[in-house]
Amino acid sequence: ETGVTQTPRHLVMGMTNKKSLKCEQHLGHNAMYWYKQSAKKPLELMFVYNFKEQTENNSVPSRFSPECPNSSHLFLHLHTLQPEDSALYLCASSQEGQGIAGELFFGEGSRLTVL
Amino acid sequence: AQKVTQAQTEISVVEKEDVTLDCVYETRDTTYYLFWYKQPPSGELVFLIRRNSFDEQNEISGRYSWNFQKSTSSFNFTITASQVVDSAVYFCALSERNNAGNMLTFGGGTRLMVKP
Numbered sequence: 001e002t003g004v005t006q007t008p009r010h011l012v013m014g015m016t017n018k019k020s021l022k023c024e025q026h027l028g029h030n031a032m033y034w035y036k037q038s039a040k041k042p043l044e045l046m047f048v049y050n051f052k053e054q055t056e057n058n059s060v061p062s063r064f065s066p067e068c069p070n071s072s073h074l075f076l077h078l079h080t081l082q083p084e085d086s087a088l089y090l091c092a093s094s095q096e097g098q099g100i101a102g103e104l105f106f107g108e109g110s111r112l113t114v115l
Numbered sequence: 116a117q118k119v120t121q122a123q124t125e126i127s128v129v130e131k132e133d134v135t136l137d138c139v140y141e142t143r144d145t146t147y148y149l150f151w152y153k154q155p156p157s158g159e160l161v162f163l164i165r166r167n168s169f170d171e172q173n174e175i176s177g178r179y180s181w182n183f184q185k186s187t188s189s190f191n192f193t194i195t196a197s198q199v200v201d202s203a204v205y206f207c208a209l210s211e212r213n214n215a216g217n218m219l220t221f222g223g224g225t226r227l228m229v230k231p
Binding site: 004031033042043045048088090092094096101102103104105106107108109111 | 119148150152157158159160161162165167206210217218219220221222223224
């Protein structure tokens with residue numbers, strides 16, 4: 001199995017819909033991340049979970065709601081999104097500790113289109 | 116605040132040419148990490164290299180080499196004898212470390228097109 005898997009790969013939703021993105025890592029890592037990649041902006045960090053605890057919320061609107069039920073799974077719940085939220089959402093994981101910045105392993109992303 | 120600048124948004128070369136991708140960073144941290152990632156059309160970012168701020172030795176891995184110059188805050192990436200499979204978007208990133216995790220600040224990316 002690939003290290004980090006994301007589902008669905010593509011999602012089209014209306015502004016009033018509720019949907020969720022799922023991420024699973026098979027690497028035994030202790031940290032997971034959500035990044036947003038828009039067409040004209042650099043990759044933006046949205047959320048960080050370390051040992052299942054959310055440790056960073058990078059000023060993300062409340063219409064994005066993360067959930068990390070265990071160290072292998074990460075969800076991003078979406079509701080009442082705006083068209084400008086259309087982007088590629090990338091999940092990543094890393095092994096943190098001992099003062100070394102672990103490299104992030106990324107999934108292939110979920111391409112979201114909001115109509 | 117941390118910042119990473121990749122001034123080249125797109126580079127086009129012919130196969131077998133050498134190409135250098137530039138990366139300039141800003142940070143107030145004395146301890147930091149720099150990364151390069153490759154993003155092929157499939158979407159996932161593939162880790163290429165990590166370098167910590169105390170190790171200024173250049174590194175070579177096959178056709179890839181990296182030049183870390185702390186004095187100019189640059190971490191440039193060179194591909195020797197480029198191949199069509201090298202076509203991708205390449206991102207340079209800087210790590211802001213705290214107990215929360217490894218939070219990367221990415222540059223805007225450089226799209227490399229290698230033509231046959």
